[in-house]
Amino acid sequence: MSENILLGITGSIASSKSEVLFQLLNKQNNVEIFSTNEGLKYVSQDFQNENTIYSSWDQLEGSPHIEYARWADKVIIYPATANFISKYAHGLADDLLLSTLLMFDKDIYIAPAMHEEMFMDKKIQENILNLSNKVTFCGPRFGNLDIGDQGIGRLVEPNELFDILYTKKDKVIVTSGPTSEYIDDVRVITNKSSGKQGRAIAIELMSQGYEVVYIHSKDIEPVAGVRNIIFETSEDLLKAMDSETNNLKHLFMVAAVSDFVIKKTKGKIDRSKGEASINLSPNIDIVKEYKLKNRDVNVISFSAQTNNDLNFEKIKSKDSDYLVINNLSDNYFGSDMNKVTIINKSEKIYESGDENKHLIAQKIIQNTII
Numbered sequence: 001m002s003e004n005i006l007l008g009i010t011g012s013i014a015s016s017k018s019e020v021l022f023q024l025l026n027k028q029n030n031v032e033i034f035s036t037n038e039g040l041k042y043v044s045q046d047f048q049n050e051n052t053i054y055s056s057w058d059q060l061e062g063s064p065h066i067e068y069a070r071w072a073d074k075v076i077i078y079p080a081t082a083n084f085i086s087k088y089a090h091g092l093a094d095d096l097l098l099s100t101l102l103m104f105d106k107d108i109y110i111a112p113a114m115h116e117e118m119f120m121d122k123k124i125q126e127n128i129l130n131l132s133n134k135v136t137f138c139g140p141r142f143g144n145l146d147i148g149d150q151g152i153g154r155l156v157e158p159n160e161l162f163d164i165l166y167t168k169k170d171k172v173i174v175t176s177g178p179t180s181e182y183i184d185d186v187r188v189i190t191n192k193s194s195g196k197q198g199r200a201i202a203i204e205l206m207s208q209g210y211e212v213v214y215i216h217s218k219d220i221e222p223v224a225g226v227r228n229i230i231f232e233t234s235e236d237l238l239k240a241m242d243s244e245t246n247n248l249k250h251l252f253m254v255a256a257v258s259d260f261v262i263k264k265t266k267g268k269i270d271r272s273k274g275e276a277s278i279n280l281s282p283n284i285d286i287v288k289e290y291k292l293k294n295r296d297v298n299v300i301s302f303s304a305q306t307n308n309d310l311n312f313e314k315i316k317s318k319d320s321d322y323l324v325i326n327n328l329s330d331n332y333f334g335s336d337m338n339k340v341t342i343i344n345k346s347e348k349i350y351e352s353g354d355e356n357k358h359l360i361a362q363k364i365i366q367n368t369i370i
């Protein structure tokens with residue numbers, strides 16, 4: 001089915017990729033191109049000569065922001081700069097593209113591209129989080145950036161964006177970070193999981209167009225652009241997972257769930273009363289419980305170990321479809337690197353080298369979502 005698509009270009013070093021996206025979209029759709037003034041600097045002269053790109057009010061008559069907003073079925077901002085995202089998040093309308101976007105009330109896709117430091121800036125993260133209830137964010141992902149750097153901020157490729165538009169991808173839950181179990185009203189038992197591997201998986205899945213629900217510990221960073229739910233205790237975590245089972249296809253159970261729960265003491269245990277003890281009882285196996293109730297969900301469990309044993313007993317006891325084993329003796333908690341082995345119930349299916357957690361995330365997804 002042919003659609004009316006407004007392709008918006010902004011001033012990123014990656015903007016020349018919009019020329020490829022335009023060719024893909026234009027095969028079966030009516031595509032109009034709007035650009036910011038800065039965006040024009042990064043698309044080739046040939047592309048500008050061959051196509052009409054609207055970047056100024058003076059090129060059009062009447063009220064083009066109203067007319068084009070009503071004409072378009074979809075608006076795609078590819079790529080979107082930090083500047084553009086922030087202006088849009090705050091309702092600025094000081095050029096043709098921003099004004100049209102503010103007028104537009106149908107499907108909006110935004111593919112950010114910028115250096116990691118810009119992307120991780122608190123204000124940019126906040127702006128993306130605020131926009132994500134009305135916009136589909138496509139990336140950015142980890143990869144090569146400008147001036148030979150690597151980091152999160154790389155634009156998704158044109159064909160990937162095209163797939164996001166026309167192939168509906170599954171709903172996925174990624175859980176991440178440590179649980180905290182309350183000893184009394186002010187103290188907890190927790191663990192040193194950083195949440196980085198889970199976060200990297202959520203970012204990569206979002207870049208690939210999956211509908212991601214990121215259920216993460218209260219004290220670790222959200223993933224801007226996806227649905228975030230916070231947990232504190234293992235009980236909260238299971239409740240959050242249960243609330244998102246509708247249409248769910250895959251669960252990446254990366255959260256480090258406490259093996260023990262505690263009978264919580266009300267108030268604050270008083271030091272002046274002398275020695276105190278806490279009573280630990282074994283926690284339920286959350287993944288096992290979940291799989292029992294949700295047989296059709298593809299469950300990927302994670303096992304932090306101090307050896308490389310292929311733990312077939314564990315994958316069977318958890319009744320998971322895959323187990324990702326990481327040997328803690330190779331990498332400390334909180335490291336950006338990881339080394340994993342993936343097994344299914346009968347065999348080893350993948351072993352990685354020591355690599356950045358984002359690259360490991362890509363390998364885990366490739367080997368477990370089929």
Ligand SMILES: Cc1cc2nc3c(=O)[nH]c(=O)nc-3n(C[C@H](O)[C@H](O)[C@H](O)COP(=O)(O)O)c2cc1C
Pocket residue numbers: 009010011012013014036037038039080081082083084113114115118146
């Ligand atoms: C060579 C070069 C590359 C740039 N690449 C990016 C980029 O990838 N992402 C970004 O957010 N800003 C980038 N900038 C900065 C933007 O171009 C600048 O913020 C500009 O004001 C954006 O304008 P616009 O959002 O109206 O298009 C780059 C600047 C230069 C000089």
